Amino acid sequence: MEIIELDLGADSYPIYIGHGILVDGELLRSHIRSSQVFIVSNETVGPLYRQRVVDSLAGFQVDSVDLPDGEAFKNLETLNRIFTSLLEKKHNRSSTLIAIGGGVVGDTAGFAAACYQRGIDLIQIPTSLLSQVDASVGGKTAVNHSLGKNMIGAFYQPKCVIVDIETLNTLPRREFVAGLAEVIKHGVIRDLQFFQWLETNLDPVLNLEMDSLSYLVKRNCQIKAEVVCADEKERGIRALLNLGHTFGHAVETAMGYGNWLHGEAVAAGMVMAADLSARMGRLPGQECRRVKNLVAKAGLPVSPPAEIEAPRYQELMQVDKKAVDGTVRFVLLDAIGTASLVDNVDEELLLQTLAAGTALCEV
Numbered sequence: 484m485e486i487i488e489l490d491l492g493a494d495s496y497p498i499y500i501g502h503g504i505l506v507d508g509e510l511l512r513s514h515i516r517s518s519q520v521f522i523v524s525n526e527t528v529g530p531l532y533r534q535r536v537v538d539s540l541a542g543f544q545v546d547s548v549d550l551p552d553g554e555a556f557k558n559l560e561t562l563n564r565i566f567t568s569l570l571e572k573k574h575n576r577s578s579t580l581i582a583i584g585g586g587v588v589g590d591t592a593g594f595a596a597a598c599y600q601r602g603i604d605l606i607q608i609p610t611s612l613l614s615q616v617d618a619s620v621g622g623k624t625a626v627n628h629s630l631g632k633n634m635i636g637a638f639y640q641p642k643c644v645i646v647d648i649e650t651l652n653t654l655p656r657r658e659f660v661a662g663l664a665e666v667i668k669h670g671v672i673r674d675l676q677f678f679q680w681l682e683t684n685l686d687p688v689l690n691l692e693m694d695s696l697s698y699l700v701k702r703n704c705q706i707k708a709e710v711v712c713a714d715e716k717e718r719g720i721r722a723l724l725n726l727g728h729t730f731g732h733a734v735e736t737a738m739g740y741g742n743w744l745h746g747e748a749v750a751a752g753m754v755m756a757a758d759l760s761a762r763m764g765r766l767p768g769q770e771c772r773r774v775k776n777l778v779a780k781a782g783l784p785v786s787p788p789a790e791i792e793a794p795r796y797q798e799l800m801q802v803d804k805k806a807v808d809g810t811v812r813f814v815l816l817d818a819i820g821t822a823s824l825v826d827n828v829d830e831e832l833l834l835q836t837l838a839a840g841t842a843l844c845e846v
C-alpha cells in the first residue's frame with residue numbers, strides 16, 4: 484500500500500492507495516472517532532461495494548443511503564435526501580459520513596458532511612478513475628445548479644481517502660476513459676515527464692494493467708496533493724487544476740448534466756485551451772498538437788459539440804468561478820508542463836477557438 488500525506492496543518496490527512504484495501508477494516512476504523520457511521524453511495528456502486536465496508540463496522544450504528552446514479556442528480560434535492568436520512572436515523576454531530584462512489588457521490592456527500600450540523604467527519608472511498616486521481620483529493624465539495632456547474636459548495640477536507648484500485652475492474656469503459664482526461668490534465672499543467680510517460684504507457688493503462696494503473700493513480704494523487712497543499716482555497720496556483728474546465732463546464736451545462744461526461748467535456752475543453760494558447764502565441768503549435776494527440780489516443784473527444792454557439796459559451800463562462808468582476812479568466816499553456824492563469828484574453832482569438840470545431844490545434 485502507498486500512503487500520500489496531504490499536509491494541511493490541523494486538517495492534514497492520508498491518501499491510501501492499494502489493491503483490495505477496501506476490506507482492511509483496521510485501516511478504516513482507525514479514522515473513525517464516532518459510534519455512528521452513515522454511508523452514502525449510489526444505486527450502482529452501493530450494491531457492489533457497500534457490504535465490504537459494512538463488514539468492517541461491527542459494533543457501530545451503520546446507516547446508509549443509495550442516491551440515484553448520475554450527474555443529473557448532483558443537486559440540492561439529492562443533498563436534502565441525505566440530510567433527511569441522517570435526521571431520520573438520528574445521527575448527531577460526532578457521526579462519520581463515508582462516501583463510496585465516483586465524483587458525483589463524493590462531491591455531493593462531501594458537501595452534505597460539510598453542512599450537516601455544521602460539519603461531521605468525512606471519509607472518501609473513491610471508486611471511479613476520475614475520483615481516485617482527482618475528485619476525492621483536496622476537499623472541494625459541491626452540487627450543481629441549473630445555471631452553473633458546482634455553483635453551491637464548500638471546501639471541506641476528509642479525514643482520509645481510501646483508494647482501492649481493484650474497484651476499477653467494474654467501472655464501465657466510457658467512465659474509465661473519461662477519468663483519463665483529468666490524468667492528462669495533471670501532466671499538461673505540471674509534469675512534462677509524466678505526460679511523456681503517458682504517451683509511452685497509454686496502452687497498458689487502457690488494458691488495466693495494475694502496475695501501470697498503480698503508478699498512474701499514485702503520481703496523480705501526488706500532483707494533486709502538492710497543488711492543494713500549496714493553495715488549499717484556490718487563491719492562486721490551485722486554479723491551474725481547472726485547465727479545460729472553463730470551456731468544459733460550459734459544455735456540460737449547455738448539453739444537460741450527464742450527456743457529456745465531466746471528463747469528456749474537460750478533454751475537449753483542454754484541447755480548446757491549448758488551441759487558444761497557441762493562437763495567443765504562448766504555446767508552440769507542435770506542443771498544442773501533442774496535447775490533442777494524447778487526448779485522441781486515450782479515446783476522448785478532441786472537439787466540443789458542434790451545436791453550442793459562441794454567445795451560449797460566453798453566457799455560461801461568465802458564471803465560471805474564476806471570473807472576477809465579469810472578466811472570464813482562462814488557464815492557458817506556456818509549454819507542456821507549464822500553465823498560467825490569464826485574464827487578458829483577446830476576444831477575437833477566443834471567438835476563433837470557439838469556432839474552430841474539429842480544426843482545433845491546427846494553428
Ligand code: NAD
Nearest residue numbers: 527585586587588610611613614618623650653654658745
Ligand atoms: P460519476 O460519479 O458519475 O461516476 C461515473 C459512473 O461510474 C457512475 O455511473 C457511477 O455510478 C459509476 N461507478 C463509479 N465507480 C464505479 C465502479 N467501481 N464500478 C462500477 N461503476 C462505477 O462520475 P466521475 O467521473 O467519477 O466524477 C465526475 C464528477 O466529479 C463531476 O461531477 C465533477 O464535477 C466532479 N469532480 C470533482 C472534483 C473535485 O475536486 N471535487 C474534481 C474533478 C471532478
Ligand code: GLY
Nearest residue numbers: 621623721724725
Ligand atoms: N479539480 C480541481 C480542484 O480540485 O481544484
